Amino acid sequence: NVIFYQNNKVSNLGKLFSIWYQFYKGKVKDPYDTFDWLLSTNHPKIINKYLYVLSGGKTKYENFFDIRNPKIKDLINFAQRNGYVIGIHPSYMAGENSQMTESELKVLEEISGLKIKDSRQHFLRYHIPKTGEILEQLNLKTDSSFGYRNLIGFRCGTGFPYRMYNFNKEVPFNFIEIPLVVMDMALIHCHGRDTKLICDHLNSFLQKNEFYTRITFNFHNSTFDPTLMNTDGLIALYLSLFKG
Numbered sequence: 001n002v003i004f005y006q007n008n009k010v011s012n013l014g015k016l017f018s019i020w021y022q023f024y025k026g027k028v029k030d031p032y033d034t035f036d037w038l039l040s041t042n043h044p045k046i047i048n049k050y051l052y053v054l055s056g057g058k059t060k061y062e063n064f065f066d067i068r069n070p071k072i073k074d075l076i077n078f079a080q081r082n083g084y085v086i087g088i089h090p091s092y093m094a095g096e097n098s099q100m101t102e103s104e105l106k107v108l109e110e111i112s113g114l115k116i117k118d119s120r121q122h123f124l125r126y127h128i129p130k131t132g133e134i135l136e137q138l139n140l141k142t143d144s145s146f147g148y149r150n151l152i153g154f155r156c157g158t159g160f161p162y163r164m165y166n167f168n169k170e171v172p173f174n175f176i177e178i179p180l181v182v183m184d185m186a187l188i189h190c191h192g193r194d195t196k197l198i199c200d201h202l203n204s205f206l207q208k209n210e211f212y213t214r215i216t217f218n219f220h221n222s223t224f225d226p227t228l229m230n231t232d233g234l235i236a237l238y239l240s241l242f243k244g
Contacts, residue, residue, distance in 0.1 A: 016227040034221045035075055037235075041082045043242035048178075050087050050144070051079040052120045055111065056104035057091025061123060067111055076112045087118030088140075095121050095131040102138055120218070121145040124180070129168050135175050136166075144216060147180025150189040152205055154181060159213035183218040188229075195233030202237070217241075 022028040039051065053076065055067045065072065076086055088108050094101040109116050119140050121131065126145040135143055143164075146156050156162070156179040163172040182202065191197035209215065219238065224231045 019226060031225050031227075031231075032222050034224045035078065038219065038221060038238075039079050039082050039084060045242045049082075049084045050118055050120075051076070051084045052087045052089035052118075053108055053112075054089045054091060054104075054122065055108040056100070057093070057122070059092045061092040067107060073111060076114075085118055086112055086114055086116060087120060087142075088116050089120055089122055092122050092125060095125045095127050095134070098134045098137055101134050105138060117141040119143050119145070120180075124149055129166060132164055132166060132173050132175070133168070136173055140175055142176045142178055144178040144180050144218075146177055147183055147216075147218070148186055149183070150186055152182045152186050152190075152202070154179065154213075159209075159215050161214075178216055179214075180218055181213075181215045184220060184223045184234075188223070193229030195230045195237070199233070199237050 019028065019031060023030060039049075053067075053072070054062050054065075057063055079086065086108075088101075088105050090101045090104055094104060105116055108114075117140055119135060120143065124145050124147060125131075126143070131145070132143075142161075148155050156177065159179055159181050161176045161178045163174070164177045165171075166173050182205070187198045187202060191201060206215070224234060
């Protein structure tokens with residue numbers, strides 16, 4: 001990311017090395033380990049909380065951690081204690097592959113000890129009509145993949161959950177679609193990593209949509225990497241949105 005996607009490569013590489021060295025020496029924790037405050041119980045404004053977990057995949061867009069590492073089980077338990085529902089985050093190619101999705105689902109259920117009923121596609125890669133048919137086949141109850149990857153807003157025309165339509169069978173699907181309205185990476189796509197612009201954009205959007213809708217947010221633990229942006233500003237935004 002630093003080498004290919006950032007303007008201030010030299011200074012950011014220096015920052016990256018500094019953070020890595022401090023982590024190596026045990027002076028700071030992994031900057032991607034933000035779950036203690038992301039999943040805190042001290043966010044009463046968040047309702048219907050989900051933690052979507054990747055459990056497989058064969059592309060460069062996943063496999064950044066070992067799902068069988070005991071720390072993942074600890075994280076799942078921590079999220080559950082704090083009121084989160086555990087969902088599957090099918091890998092990059094799984095939205096068109098029922099066997100791959102089923103395999104990843106079984107792995108997550110084995111690791112978590114839970115019956116998984118909720119899903120959000122990795123990179124929001126929902127393929128009509130195939131993905132819906134896979135979700136139905138595996139008896140998943142909700143999906144939250146319909147949102148913009150480069151904008152915030154109502155891709156579904158609504159923020160309220162609804163049943164998507166199976167055009168092959170001319171009937172609604174049984175699962176419930178939960179529209180994704182605001183994603184952190186979409187805000188970053190709009191404004192780079194300028195925290196002030198991100199905050200101004202989001203606050204303006206929320207003021208215009210304060211009533212008569214439901215707004216589903218998606219935040220990634222990796223977004224708060226201090227080598228990428230002013231994480232203090234982004235953390236303050238997150239806490240201002242949800243903290244009691």
